[in-house]
Ligand SMILES: Nc1ncnc2c1ncn2[C@@H]1O[C@H](COP(=O)(O)OP(=O)(O)OP(=O)(O)O)[C@@H](O)[C@H]1O
């Protein structure tokens with residue numbers, strides 16, 4: 001997902017989850033490596049888009065989860081740094097991470113039938129509300 | 133918590149109506165009818181979008197002659213406009229590479245696509261679906277709750293038997309069915325109309341097998357001038373999809 005679309009989604013999601021319960025102090029977000037999210041752009045977008053919302057004062061904390069693949073055909077496990085993606089491919093995977101199956105193959109047997117074990121998606125791990 | 137679900141509703145906020153072209157059966161003309169329906173809608177003055185959810189065999193970009201088009205990056209992806217139709221397809225991102233996705237990947241790709249696509253204001257969003265009754269159909273029914281189904285079948289008993297299963301499925305999912313179109317009819321037959329009555333689904337009429345179609349693929353103006361397009365236009369007006 002794109003940083004701006006993602007920021008919008010996160011704010012929406014935190015607002016829904018905290019249903020009108022006052023200010024938000026901290027939001028902890030885990031980002032899969034596969035999304036190749038630019039964290040600075042995301043932070044900036046979150047700041048801009050949270051103006052006038054209950055997240056206005058919130059601190060955003062990020063954790064990047066490394067991508068890890070496991071081949072369904074031969075069992076080999078490997079990571080994203082072992083795979084070389086071109087600029088356009090990285091861009092496509094950034095928008096729709098599943099497209100990694102179009103561009104990456106198992107380094108041992110060449111199969112595109114692998115599982116993304118880790119490092120896909122973005123989720124809010126926890127939200128801390130302001131006291132009082 | 134999955135932030136994508138929170139944003140999908142917002143992405144489709146300004147979309148007045150969603151129609152999914154489906155069949156369960158493969159090769160009956162879903163993509164052609166979905167693409168032609170969007171072209172006809174655009175010509176009749178509607179703001180229309182076309183979403184290709186056939187990830188394994190995307191076709192709409194080929195039918196509309198948009199192989200070279202690509203979405204614009206602007207706080208998400210803005211679909212390119214092709215012959216008046218805002219078209220979104222994974223083919224724009226994967227090129228001609230295979231897109232080998234298993235079940236959960238299909239759901240994820242679908243959520244991702246819905247979360248990033250900025251359709252803007254639309255009178256109608258047409259969704260092309262793959263054959264089968266897997267994730268694409270189930271997820272559309274689950275996530276796009278207001279989507280309506282437009283069924284396509286050929287007169288073949290093989291097609292009718294699958295569509296009949298899909299009708300039952302859609303009824304249990306409480307997805308409204310606009311009606312069923314009979315495609316590629318070659319001779320007088322009344323079986324589809326009779327079946328539709330049995331299912332309690334509106335029969336929207338039949339479309340002839342049109343030998344001019346293949347040569348018009350990729351050329352929207354030429355597609356619109358075929359006999360098939362004329363017949364489809366009549367059926368869609370009758371069904372209340374076109375004005
Ligand atoms: N009425 C028609 N007259 C002539 N050819 C047709 C007609 N309808 C569809 N076709 C042709 O039949 C083939 C299958 O059509 P299409 O790809 O639209 O079917 P589909 O249901 O989308 O298939 P799939 O299940 O693979 O997605 C295409 O070559 C298309 O051009």
Ligand SMILES: [Mg+2]
Pocket residue numbers: 162163164186191260261262
């Ligand atoms: Mg098709």
Ligand SMILES: [Zn+2]
Pocket residue numbers: 071072073074075076106107108109110111
């Ligand atoms: Zn392998």
